[in-house]
Amino acid sequence: MKKVFKRASLTLLIGALASSVANAEALRLLTWGGYAPDEVVAQFEKETGIDVEVTKSNNEDMISKLRATGGSGFDLAQPSQDRVTSAQADFNIYKPIDLSKIDADKFIPSMLEATRKNTQLDGKVYGVPHVWGTSGLIVNRKSAPAVADYTDLCAAGLNGDVSYRLKRPTLIGFAFAMGEDPFSAYNDKNKYQAILNKVEEKLISCKGAVKTYWSGGDDLLNLIRSGEVKAAMAWDSGGWKLNSEIPDVTFVAPKSGALGWIDTFALPRKTKAEDAAYKWINFVMRPEIAAKITESAGNFTASKGSDEYVNATLKKQFQESFSAQAVDNIKWYPPVPPGLEEMEGKVLDRVKAARL
Amino acid sequence: MKPQHFKFGLALLLTPILLWLTLLIALPHVDMAMISLRERVSAGTYAFSWSNYTAFFTEPLYWRTFMRTAVMSIMATALTLLIAFPISFYIAKVARGRLRPLLFLLCLVPFWVSELVRTYGWMILLRETGVLSSLLQWLGWVDGPVEMLYQDATIMVGLVYTSMLFMVVPLVSTLDSLDDSLIEAAYDLGASHWRVMRDVVIPHAAPGIVSGCIVVFMLTLGNYLTPTLLGGKDSLWFTEQIYTQFITRFNWEQGSAFGILLLILSSLIVWIGLRLSRQSFTKVMS
Numbered sequence: 001m002k003k004v005f006k007r008a009s010l011t012l013l014i015g016a017l018a019s020s021v022a023n024a025e026a027l028r029l030l031t032w033g034g035y036a037p038d039e040v041v042a043q044f045e046k047e048t049g050i051d052v053e054v055t056k057s058n059n060e061d062m063i064s065k066l067r068a069t070g071g072s073g074f075d076l077a078q079p080s081q082d083r084v085t086s087a088q089a090d091f092n093i094y095k096p097i098d099l100s101k102i103d104a105d106k107f108i109p110s111m112l113e114a115t116r117k118n119t120q121l122d123g124k125v126y127g128v129p130h131v132w133g134t135s136g137l138i139v140n141r142k143s144a145p146a147v148a149d150y151t152d153l154c155a156a157g158l159n160g161d162v163s164y165r166l167k168r169p170t171l172i173g174f175a176f177a178m179g180e181d182p183f184s185a186y187n188d189k190n191k192y193q194a195i196l197n198k199v200e201e202k203l204i205s206c207k208g209a210v211k212t213y214w215s216g217g218d219d220l221l222n223l224i225r226s227g228e229v230k231a232a233m234a235w236d237s238g239g240w241k242l243n244s245e246i247p248d249v250t251f252v253a254p255k256s257g258a259l260g261w262i263d264t265f266a267l268p269r270k271t272k273a274e275d276a277a278y279k280w281i282n283f284v285m286r287p288e289i290a291a292k293i294t295e296s297a298g299n300f301t302a303s304k305g306s307d308e309y310v311n312a313t314l315k316k317q318f319q320e321s322f323s324a325q326a327v328d329n330i331k332w333y334p335p336v337p338p339g340l341e342e343m344e345g346k347v348l349d350r351v352k353a354a355r356l
Numbered sequence: 357m358k359p360q361h362f363k364f365g366l367a368l369l370l371t372p373i374l375l376w377l378t379l380l381i382a383l384p385h386v387d388m389a390m391i392s393l394r395e396r397v398s399a400g401t402y403a404f405s406w407s408n409y410t411a412f413f414t415e416p417l418y419w420r421t422f423m424r425t426a427v428m429s430i431m432a433t434a435l436t437l438l439i440a441f442p443i444s445f446y447i448a449k450v451a452r453g454r455l456r457p458l459l460f461l462l463c464l465v466p467f468w469v470s471e472l473v474r475t476y477g478w479m480i481l482l483r484e485t486g487v488l489s490s491l492l493q494w495l496g497w498v499d500g501p502v503e504m505l506y507q508d509a510t511i512m513v514g515l516v517y518t519s520m521l522f523m524v525v526p527l528v529s530t531l532d533s534l535d536d537s538l539i540e541a542a543y544d545l546g547a548s549h550w551r552v553m554r555d556v557v558i559p560h561a562a563p564g565i566v567s568g569c570i571v572v573f574m575l576t577l578g579n580y581l582t583p584t585l586l587g588g589k590d591s592l593w594f595t596e597q598i599y600t601q602f603i604t605r606f607n608w609e610q611g612s613a614f615g616i617l618l619l620i621l622s623s624l625i626v627w628i629g630l631r632l633s634r635q636s637f638t639k640v641m642s
Contacts, residue, residue: 060604067606090396090606160503167604212506212588226485228503345605346417353417353592 026051027276030062030074032263033217034237034297035131044283050276059083066093071269076277081262082333084119084127089338095267096124101278106285111302115264118335127264128281133299134258134330135169136321137231138220138239142248144230149255150177153231154206163223164233166213166348168341169259173233174199176256176331183334193343200347204354213352224249237298240317250317253326260330262302385619392612408613418597418614425594426625428508429576432515436523436572437565439516444527445557449536463524471518475585478514479505482586506588514582519575523568530564531557566633567640570626577622594618 027050029036036054044052055074057065062079071093079087088094104112111129119127139147144161146152150173153162164170175182175195185191211229214220217238223229224242236258239251265281267274284293290301291309298314300307307315395405412418447459466474481487482504492498504510534557542552558565583593598618601611630637 060606063606064603087606207589210589211503226483228484341605342607345600345607346415349417349592349597349600352589353421355590 025049025273025276026053027076027273027280028053028055028074029280030055030057030065030077030268032056032058032078032131032297035078035263035293037292037296040284040289040292040296043289044280047283048276048279050273050279052280063087063091063093066268067091069270071095072272073270074268075271075273076280077266077268078130078263079127079266080333081115081118081127081129081264082335084264084266085121085335086338086341088121088126093269094126095269095271095274096126097128097265097267098278099125099128102128103282103285106282106287106303108302108304111262114332115262115302119264119266127266129262129302130265130281130284131293131297131299131301132260132262134236134253134260135173135233136236136239136254136258137252138224138234138242138249139252140224140227140230140246140249143227147231148252150174150233151202153233154202154209158209158230160209160211161230162209162232163211163214163220163229165215166352168336168344168348170203170233171196171199171344171347172331172333173254173256173259174202176259177254178202183331186334186337186340189339189343192340196343196347200350203351207351207354235299236318236321239321240298240314243317244313251321253322253329257329257331258322258326260332262332385616388612388615391608392610392616394609396609402609408610409617411610412613412617421592421597422594422617422621424592425577426621428511428515429573430625432512432519432576433569433573435512436516436519437569440520440523440527440568441565444524444531447524448528448531449534449539460524460528463521466517467521471581474518475514475581478510478517478586482510505586506590508587508590510586511583511591514586515576515579518579518582519572522571522575526564526568526571527561530561534560562633562635563640566630566635569629570640573626573629574622577618 029052031054033056036052041052041054044050059080062077063083065073066077067087077094084094099116107129111132115127115129116125119125137147137150137153139145144158146155146157150170153164172182175198178198180195180198182192182195185195211223214223214232214234217235220229220232220234221238221242224232225246234251236251239249243250265277267277271277283289285301285303287303287306288309290303290306294300294306294310294314300310300318392408393404393406394402395407397403412422443459443463447456447463451459479486483489484501484503484505486504488504489498489502492502493500538556538560539552542556547555578595580593580595580599583591584596587593594614595618598611598614601607601614605611630640
């Protein structure tokens with residue numbers, strides 16, 4: 001308890017310090033690893049004279065950080081699009097985006113439109129798309145050739161050989177692989193609970209196959225590199241990164257569909273450098289800059305025409321993992337209605353606590 | 357004038373610690389207690405409720421996690437005591453000259469690196485492709501790689517290792533104050549080794565044993581890193597539960613309630629321990 005508290009107060013303290021130190025010409029960016037590579041930051045600083053302070057984070061951490069400060073401490077955040085509206089409704093941590101300040105012609109129109117729709121709350125838009133990618137399977141084709149869908153992760157013969165996260169994507173993935181459609185049950189809590197119960201039972205019976213539940217991307221990559229884990233549920237970019245090192249390992253789009261996410265740009269409610277934030281958004285959406293982010297993050301962006309600048313290896317890896325059919329089969333996360341995450345949380349806790 | 361001076365000086369000296377206690381310990385706890393007593397009705401509105409506390413007792417998962425954490429912490433404390441007592445006895449009573457500070461230093465050295473680094477060290481040693489597994493295979497004692505991580509026993513090893521110093525220090529200082537002539541007298545009167553230990557050494561060292569146990573128990577119960585990293589898929593530790601509620605579930609209310617419950621229940625366990633060992637808190641901590 002003390003530790004958690006220390007963490008929380010430390011975050012507050014650092015936030016307070018950062019906000020007092022930061023002057024008008026600094027952009028405090030709360031983002032994912034790889035989304036703001038040094039090269040891009042340096043170029044932006046040279047062009048605009050604005051300093052960029054990058055804080056690496058993840059969805060839950062972003063919401064927690066902004067919630068603790070009421071939306072201050074950062075000038076631009078990058079939550080996934082399905083997590084924007086519920087966090088906004090519950091904690092009021094974001095500020096609507098002024099779409100007129102965004103260069104819409106730099107975006108792939110269909111993605112801009114989809115994100116606009118998905119991050120809308122009370123008629124206001126809270127997000128524009130940036131990086132997109134999928135979760136699916138990273139498989140060592142030599143030692144676990146049979147793994148083709150999420151549920152194959154607990155097939156007989158895999159004993160302590162697989163890994164996945166105890167987070168919501170795992171629940172959703174398993175639900176799809178078990179023939180359910182969790183997204184269509186989002187607004188029917190009873191139905192959703194029934195699906196969750198099925199998945200819970202499955203995940204508990206699968207515990208024997210699991211080596212450990214991973215929590216950090218680098219942990220997982222190490223587990224696969226060393227050969228200790230033969231198949232895992234993870235992000236596509238991790239699979240391609242490993243594929244460049246170990247040809248046997250690659251990302252596989254699961255039979256029941258990879259899970260698609262889009263990370264957005266959202267303005268924290270008490271952002272102090274709004275202009276700088278818009279400048280950053282318009283800067284990174286330039287095709288040649290977006291391509292650099294694709295290289296560093298391993299995922300493609302919503303920038304129109306940036307594909308041409310991306311190196312051939314990544315494009316080849318993408319095509320190898322995703323046939324045209326698999327692309328159509330990607331299940332895009334719709335916005336999460338409030339209340340669901342609590343239900344999911346209990347399931348995840350019970351899976352973690354269960355013993356065979 | 358003099359008492360006034362004295363009071364002013366005392367107040368001045370106490371200010372930092374009082375500020376520390378109120379601002380960083382008492383106030384956050386009061387705030388946490390208040391947060392724990394509310395419930396989110398809908399977005400942005402909260403109402404007073406005991407539900408976060410009742411959830412702890414009605415949802416078997418939370419209750420069992422706490423029991424598991426408490427039982428494993430008690431076991432870790434007992435193990436630490438068992439291992440640390442002979443070491444402390446040797447340092448305080450048997451070792452002479454420069455050997456003493458040297459041995460003490462050896463106990464201290466692992467604490468010069470952070471807990472995180474030590475825990476990762478254990479992971480490198482114990483993982484399936486790790487040092488120990490490779491060594492066993494090289495010796496031909498096992499056929500294939502052995503996984504030694506991600507088990508309760510591993511958590512226990514990590515916990516005992518992490519708390520060793522906090523048991524050794526109070527034990528050495530109490531054993532040090534035991535007059536050697538008392539031990540000699542006991543032997544002269546014909547007592548066996550066991551008798552001397554039971555009737556002379558242990559009663560004298562009791563305050564040190566109890567204070568060491570309290571410190572180790574509290575540290576273990578509140579540990580987050582070691583159980584999470586070494587425990588893997590089956591490690592559900594109560595502090596982890598609190599962290600999850602705060603950070604990944606955004607449920608500060610439930611997390612605060614767990615925090616307060618951990619404080620109350622662990623204090624209760626310590627109190628019971630003091631009762632059973634017939635020690636008083638003031639004596640143990642002096």
